[in-house]
Amino acid sequence: TEKREATMSSRNPERKQRLVGQDSHLSRIFLLLLFVVSAQGVTPNPEACLVSSSVNGSSISCQPPAQIPHSLPADTIFLAVEFFNLTQLPADFLQGVPNLQELHLSSNRLEDLSPKFLLPVPQLKVLDLTRNSLTRLPPGLFRISAALCTLVLKGNQLKFLEASWLHGLKALRHLDLSENNLHSLPPGLLENFPDLLTLDLSNNYLQTLPPDLLRGPLNLERLHLEGNRLRVLGEGLLAPQPKLRYLFLNDNRLASVAAGAFRGLQKLDMLDLSNNLLTTVPTGLWTSLGKAARNLKDGFDISSNPWICDQNLADLYRWLVANKDKMFFRNHTRCSGPEALKGQRLLAVAESH
Incomplete structure (x- = not known):
């Protein structure tokens, strides 16, 4: 049980599975292995970047105290320039590397990017800008980035977004x-x-979400909304995504969930509603969950909510008993009221109901 609970928890980033940027991290691990096992193309000089060559092209990784090169091999396909505290990059920084596929600029202090920054690299597939100081993106930045499949802007200073920033x-x-x-x-x-x-x-400050947020994607699999300030989960937000598999709503301020909020989610493998303000849920909320053979196969978490264990939870009681083998953190899922049941495990109350 503890092993499965560790898989379920999304409050600890090190224990939560994520797909965002996963391909890029795997690529970087692979490259580091290449550096270790192959002496060819590796420069031991600490002031030089690590360089690896293959039939596909060159891969370059630069971290302090290495000096950032003024020019790059024309066949560069992977470039990492990280931990340099750079506030600016020249507009022509990527000039001469038209085949670049991955660009990692994490852990700098970049404040803005030129609208022309990505023009020289139309084949770019991964752009990682984690932990910089970006407050906005220039319109037109992605106008020839039709191949880009992974965009990571984690840990910046974006206070708002404009849909036009992502055009292209x-x-x-x-x-x-x-x-x-x-x-x-x-x-x-x-x-x-x-x-x-x-x-x-x-981990933003979102209190509400636009009703049309999920209209557009046809096959969304993972949705991370944890660590915000959401108070209500409405009827239609998730409706456009019947193939959703992982839904993280934990660590918000949810006090209300509409009866039809999960309707149509026939492939959901994991649901996390922990650490919210839920005292009760409407009848019918769970109707579509936990029925199919693979439904919620990775479990659900409704712990650390102030549940009021009265007759209004009768529908939840029945559902919990039927799906208790998929429930995580049972000892942390307890009643906050009424007084006679305060502190008791919710599942125990459900089984005795």
């Missing part, structure tokens, strides 16, 4: 906007991203 992205599959200062989202943000699989909006 046609193959986007993973979008990470977590750990910014977002208080709201514009309508139509995802309408041009039919291939989007993962959306991460966790």
